[in-house]
Amino acid sequence: MPRDGIITGGVPGVDPGPLGATLDGLGVHRRGRAILRDLNADLSGHGVTAVIGPNGAGKSTLIKVLGGLIRPDQGRVGWGPDGLPPGAVPQAILLQQPVLLRRTTRANLVFAAKRARIARADQPALIDHWLGKAGLSLLAESPARRLSGGEQRRLALARALILGPRVLLLDEPGAGLDPSALRAVEALVMEATASGIKVVLSTHDLGQVRRMADDLLFLNAGQIDALGPASDLMDAPPTKTFDAFLKGDLLW
């Protein structure tokens, strides 16, 4: 894919517009159990959509379906106005437990740059750029698996962004991070949104929702319980279950 500038940016001369997702009767079942049930929603193409809900609500599964890692057995996901399938749009996914390659920090980024078909001559500058952004310049030659949890998450995020995605899917990007590591990860994500990348993230962290989310999707037991602008929903919970979730009450 041709790209302009050092960061990313789709096809030059064409404004592709923001990429939203349409969920159309989406259902996922595993071993006779419904994990996601008949989800219908329009996820706007702008900014950050946060998927929240209790453990086992289906958040990770939804993120993976959006990213094409799990094929739904009912309904479909369509990206953009043409309803493209997940594999057909430039996406990057940050798994809850990202698996770094048994190579150096830099080599992990080289791996992604190669996947993105970035010309060999352009790779060093691009990689230095992202090492700097992720605050990993001094650790460039360290084995990636030896980095701290926060450093690993930043590296995985930089590795995802090097792919030049128009959609960034994050499965609990803040899980297990201390406040400063969390801030660094959130800053990278906000920068991505500012550059026009659509972000969908799952989270348990209501503070993170307040800090980052434009829209909010509340999943409970595999179904959409509430969907709308994040601040509106947080201030005036439209359903009893969502209200109870925000207050920290048990939902079962």
Next chain:
Amino acid sequence: MNPFEQALSEAWGLLVHGDAALFDIVTLSLQVSLTAVAIAALIGLPLAALLAIHRFPGRGAVIVAMNALLGLPPVVVGLIVYLMLSRAGPLGEWGLLFTPTAMVIAQSILVTPIVTAIAHRTLEDFHAEYAEELACFRMSRWEVGLTLLREARLSLATALAAGFGRAVAEVGAVMIVGGNIDGITRVMTTAIALETSKGDLALALGLGLVLLAIALGVNALAFALRALAARHAGEERHAPTALIQKG
């Protein structure tokens, strides 16, 4: 000085003075076994990757067969290769019997199942760990296989070390297909067997010491590779196992 001590001191003398006959035998041993391991790697590593990644009909049968072949007796392999290569055999025209090439063929057959089985287990673990992440990068099965082989390279080297240990220490297969011809197909194990029966304990012991040193070296290498692999994986792990098997 008792006979054993005398033999030992003579053996030491052969080693220290770089005895030409001993040197030739060791060189041929290493050539044959290393070539066999290289061939086993060329066949076994891709096959192991295929078994780890791809679910195809007959996969289970291949795995069972590979594991069954792990304990293949060298003399049986030697016998089969002998029958294939002998004058009257299907491949008799090649005239390979009693050549180093025949020994390489026999040892390759012996070692390939070992390399494949160990590499398969390693790559299954790696695949379980990496599959979802690599799917995020939209890789084809082919690319996943190559990536896993590269990621597991240090662990896979121990599979090759195990194969080499098996090859260099076996006597049955090379004896039958090589014939233990002086200067042509005589390797360490066959020489030890012959010299012992002749009563020339010095050369036998000298070669035995070399074989022990190689066994030690291979295990030390495997240990170091494991430690390095664990370091790359960001974990501390110690799992030294004996790699030289009885031949």
